[in-house]
Amino acid sequence: MSNFPFIQNQILRFNLDLAFVHIVDLLTLSESKSYKGKNTLVSSLRKTIIIHTASIIEALLLWKFKQVCNTTKVELADEWKYFDIKPIYKISESQEVIAGFRRKEQRDIDRIDFIRVTELCQKYNILRSKKLKIDIDTVRELRNRVHIGGLSEIEKEYKKSDLEFCFDVAKRVKKLVSN
Numbered sequence: 818m819s820n821f822p823f824i825q826n827q828i829l830r831f832n833l834d835l836a837f838v839h840i841v842d843l844l845t846l847s848e849s850k851s852y853k854g855k856n857t858l859v860s861s862l863r864k865t866i867i868i869h870t871a872s873i874i875e876a877l878l879l880w881k882f883k884q885v886c887n888t889t890k891v892e893l894a895d896e897w898k899y900f901d902i903k904p905i906y907k908i909s910e911s912q913e914v915i916a917g918f919r920r921k922e923q924r925d926i927d928r929i930d931f932i933r934v935t936e937l938c939q940k941y942n943i944l945r946s947k948k949l950k951i952d953i954d955t956v957r958e959l960r961n962r963v964h965i966g967g968l969s970e971i972e973k974e975y976k977k978s979d980l981e982f983c984f985d986v987a988k989r990v991k992k993l994v995s996n
Contacts, residue, residue, distance in 0.1 A: 819833075819834050820833070820834055820837050821833045821834060821837075821991075821995075823995040824880060826880070829880060832876070833873055833876060833877075836869045836872055836873050837869075837873065839865075839869050840869045840870060840873075843865055843866045843869070844862075844866060844980070846862055847859050847863055847866070856974060860974045860975045861975075863975035863976070863977075863979060863980055864962070864963070864975050866980055866983075867956070867959050867975065867979065867980065867983050868963060870956065870960075870980075870983045870984065870986075870987050871956050871957060871960035872960075873987055873991075874953060874986060874987050874990050875931045875934055875957075877990050877991060877994045878934045878935060878938050878943070878944075878953075878990060878994065879926075879927075879929075879934050880994065881938065881943050881993075881994040882926070882934060882938055882941065882943060883926060885941055885943055886937075886941060888926065889925065889926055889927075890924065890925060890926060891923065891926050891929065891937065892921045892922070892923050893921070893922060893923075893924060893929070893933060894936075894940075896921065896922040896924070897919040897920065897921060897922060898919060898921075898922045899917055899918070900917065900918055900919070900920075901917050901918050902915050902916075903916045903917060931957045931960075932954070932957060935953050935957070943993070943994075944993070949986070949989055949990070949993070952982075952985075952986045952989075953986060953990065955982070955986075956982075956983050956986050956987075959975075959983065
């Protein structure tokens, strides 16, 4: 029995269920008595759980966006394609005044990232709650800590409360998109 019976796409439903199974397995390990006192390992398991949970949230939002918009390409608000550029005035080696044309760039809907999915869901009134949008962004930021090269601070220890927060957001997103 699927945890996502409202998803008609069998591949997506299978992948969502598989991510959910990974979360349950990792959660079971992280709460095991065998790992009591091994804070770094437990934190690592929690980080992986957050990554899977964020993936589920992102996939559900993208799925709902596709249902609402019924398109394969999407125009992004702040992405432009510039062409026929003519320099008008050189200010310095790194600055010029230019003239040219620009048009909105269209992207394949399956190639947009988490933050764009969330913005589009808000724009198309899928996400109506500002609080839920903020919470989704918080989950995304927790997930993005996987990119350790760009961190401006020492990596944090992931707590049980971080998981509970992410699970709550996932539950709210699932409820939103399943209606």
